[in-house]
Amino acid sequence: MTLKTVGLRKAFGGVVAIDGADVEFRPGKVNALIGPNGSGKTTFFNCVTGMIKPDEGSVRFGDRDLTGKAPHVIARAGVGRTFQLCRTFPRMTAIENVLAAVRPGGIWHGLRSAHRRSETERAHHWLTRLGIEHLAGAEARNMSWGQQKLLELAGVLMAEPKTILLDEPAGGVNPALLDRIGTLVRELNAEGRTFVIVEHNMDLVMSISDHIVVFDRGRPIAAGPPAEIRADERVLGAYLGV
Amino acid sequence: MPNASKSLLSYGVPALVLVAAIAVFPSLAPNPYILSSGVIVLNWAVLATAWNFVGGFTGYISLGHGALAGLGGYATGLLITKADLPSFVALIAAAVLVAALAVPIGFAALRVRGASFVIVSIALVLILLLVFQSWSSLTGGSRGLVVPRPFPGMLRPEHHRVFFFLYGGLLLIALATWWLLDRSRFGMGLKAIREDEDKAESLGTPTFAYKLTVFVISAAFTALAGGLYALWFGDLDPVFQFSVLTGSYVVLMALLGGVRNLYGPVLGAIVVGIALEYFKVEFGNTPLHLVTTGLLLGLVVMFMPDGVIPSLTTLVQRLRKREDSSIREMSAADLAEQRREREAANS
Numbered sequence: 242m243t244l245k246t247v248g249l250r251k252a253f254g255g256v257v258a259i260d261g262a263d264v265e266f267r268p269g270k271v272n273a274l275i276g277p278n279g280s281g282k283t284t285f286f287n288c289v290t291g292m293i294k295p296d297e298g299s300v301r302f303g304d305r306d307l308t309g310k311a312p313h314v315i316a317r318a319g320v321g322r323t324f325q326l327c328r329t330f331p332r333m334t335a336i337e338n339v340l341a342a343v344r345p346g347g348i349w350h351g352l353r354s355a356h357r358r359s360e361t362e363r364a365h366h367w368l369t370r371l372g373i374e375h376l377a378g379a380e381a382r383n384m385s386w387g388q389q390k391l392l393e394l395a396g397v398l399m400a401e402p403k404t405i406l407l408d409e410p411a412g413g414v415n416p417a418l419l420d421r422i423g424t425l426v427r428e429l430n431a432e433g434r435t436f437v438i439v440e441h442n443m444d445l446v447m448s449i450s451d452h453i454v455v456f457d458r459g460r461p462i463a464a465g466p467p468a469e470i471r472a473d474e475r476v477l478g479a480y481l482g483v
Numbered sequence: 484m485p486n487a488s489k490s491l492l493s494y495g496v497p498a499l500v501l502v503a504a505i506a507v508f509p510s511l512a513p514n515p516y517i518l519s520s521g522v523i524v525l526n527w528a529v530l531a532t533a534w535n536f537v538g539g540f541t542g543y544i545s546l547g548h549g550a551l552a553g554l555g556g557y558a559t560g561l562l563i564t565k566a567d568l569p570s571f572v573a574l575i576a577a578a579v580l581v582a583a584l585a586v587p588i589g590f591a592a593l594r595v596r597g598a599s600f601v602i603v604s605i606a607l608v609l610i611l612l613l614v615f616q617s618w619s620s621l622t623g624g625s626r627g628l629v630v631p632r633p634f635p636g637m638l639r640p641e642h643h644r645v646f647f648f649l650y651g652g653l654l655l656i657a658l659a660t661w662w663l664l665d666r667s668r669f670g671m672g673l674k675a676i677r678e679d680e681d682k683a684e685s686l687g688t689p690t691f692a693y694k695l696t697v698f699v700i701s702a703a704f705t706a707l708a709g710g711l712y713a714l715w716f717g718d719l720d721p722v723f724q725f726s727v728l729t730g731s732y733v734v735l736m737a738l739l740g741g742v743r744n745l746y747g748p749v750l751g752a753i754v755v756g757i758a759l760e761y762f763k764v765e766f767g768n769t770p771l772h773l774v775t776t777g778l779l780l781g782l783v784v785m786f787m788p789d790g791v792i793p794s795l796t797t798l799v800q801r802l803r804k805r806e807d808s809s810i811r812e813m814s815a816a817d818l819a820e821q822r823r824e825r826e827a828a829n830s
Contacts, residue, residue, distance in 0.1 A: 290685060292681065292684075292685070311689070311691075312681070312684040312685050313684050313685075313686075313687050313689045313690065316685055316686060316687040317687045321685075321686075322685055324685075328679055328681075328682045329679075329682070330674070330675055330678035330679055330683075331678060331679075332678060333674065333675070333678055337671065340671055341671050341672065341674075341675040341683065341686060341688070342686040342687060343686060343687035343688050350668065351667060351668050351669035351672070352663070352667050352668070352669060353667060353668055354667060354668075355666060355667055355668045355670065356666065396686055397686070400686055400687050
């Protein structure tokens with residue numbers, strides 16, 4: 242399913258954060274969204290995931306119109322996300338953090354035990370997959386920054402999204418973990434998940450993405466495969482001011 | 484994950500103690516005054532447990548729950564006096580009415596978070612106080628509303644005893660409901676809201692619907708407690724029914740006992756409820772009980788922000804020197820070592 246926006250616009254008072262953005266991400270690929278600080282990447286993420294309502298334009302996922310829908314509706318439609326400053330449930334254990342991710346279900350589903358075996362097994366599976374299974378019983382607030390980033394991703398994966406938006410997955414993590422995150426994204430992508438990644442670490446972006454969209458002043462100025470983007474003069478101009 | 488023996492110890496044993504205490508207290512009470520104090524303490528325990536559906540699960544601190552109890556009381560009284568309903572039918576109908584009314588109230592109040600929610604909840608109490616004082620043709624205004632007793636011929640001590648058991652039953656139902664929600668996916672969603680509402684929403688939790696649902700459940704239990712109070716006490720006055728103090732005491736009780744614990748609010752209600760009665764007897768109608776409760780709230784927030792039960796649990800764990808799972812980064816060598824140890828243990 243293709244995630245795309247048409248004419249998306251969001252202004253905060255006089256500041257236009259997103260200015261008529263037409264973006265189409267490649268389904269089944271690792272997409273990257275890059276651009277200078279303040280170019281509107283995070284606001285764009287927030288509009289797409291429903292955290293902020295756009296002023297104009299539309300967000301579509303496959304044939305569904307997600308414009309202005311509540312974040313939980315968008316999450317249940319299959320678009321998961323992480324946050325720029327990694328967010329977990331600090332006073333819940335790692336396993337509870339993962340179990341808190343919700344898949345569609347009615348009232349009866351809601352009243353069933355949160356610790357049902359099939360669910361906990363799935364949660365343990367994701368903790369193991371991300372290498373933090375040994376922390377299952379630890380509260381998130383006692384975990385290191387890198388571990389919390391992995392935990393956040395485990396929660397998102399638990400909800401079984403088709404497309405995953407990662408907001409600066411490399412922010413504040415050590416080189417070893419950076420490698421692991423890069424590999425993970427590649428593996429998860431190979432299993433059929435689409436990724437959209439906002440990231441400043443160009444090494445990571447260039448090594449894992451198939452398709453890159455470059456933002457400047459609230460709109461895309463270039464899009465294409467890494468090799469093409471690297472050579473694009475508009476991109477160099479936006480980043481380096483040349 | 485809570486295993487069977489742990490949950491039996493932390494839920495089952497206290498439940499048995501509580502049931503036994505409720506069963507024997509009326510026969511042990513030396514005089515009707517002590518028995519009536521028991522009814523008051525149980526009323527607080529139900530109110531605090533009902534409050535904890537919202538405060539404990541979602542972290543929304545409501546100072547307005549006194550108003551919901553007041554509404555429950557007045558609705559029960561008015562349904563008996565004006566609509567001629569039998570007492571206990573009126574009680575149930577009042578709870579349903581208040582629950583229905585909680586939908587629009589929650590719809591407005593739960594849109595704001597943190598301090599704003601606290602202020603909105605206080606406003607609810609003050610608005611209802613004005614309405615019930617001014618609308619004297621219906622409510623009796625400041626003259627009060629006399630609620631006929633459900634058991635007209637019954638002597639006072641027996642009356643207290645019956646209501647002690649009614650409150651005890653209501654408390655057990657409230658606790659059982661809280662426990663059911665606590666272990667459910669719905670409860671997990673509510674706790675996620677307490678931790679980080681936006682994050683919960685982004686993981687697929689319909690946060691507003693969840694908050695509203697649990698607010699309505701909380702309102703229903705609060706109204707039942709308020710309605711029982713009306714039937715027991717027999718006289719309602721807006722100044723006492725719609726008082727910010729009621730909500731404040733309830734918050735103090737829940738915080739004191741521990742809002743993340745099933746029995747926290749009950750424990751808090753027993754401590755604070757008894758203290759309030761003691762102050763009234765010893766010092767009469769002075770503001771001393773207010774000073775003391777203020778001090779107590781300050782002490783709890785400063786030294787036991789999680790409440791007595793969690794603080795004691797942590798202390799016991801520390802004394803046992805139980806090792807918590809380490810949060811150190813695991814290297815591949817550590818993991819291999821762990822695996823070898825597991826395999827060695829299995830073989």
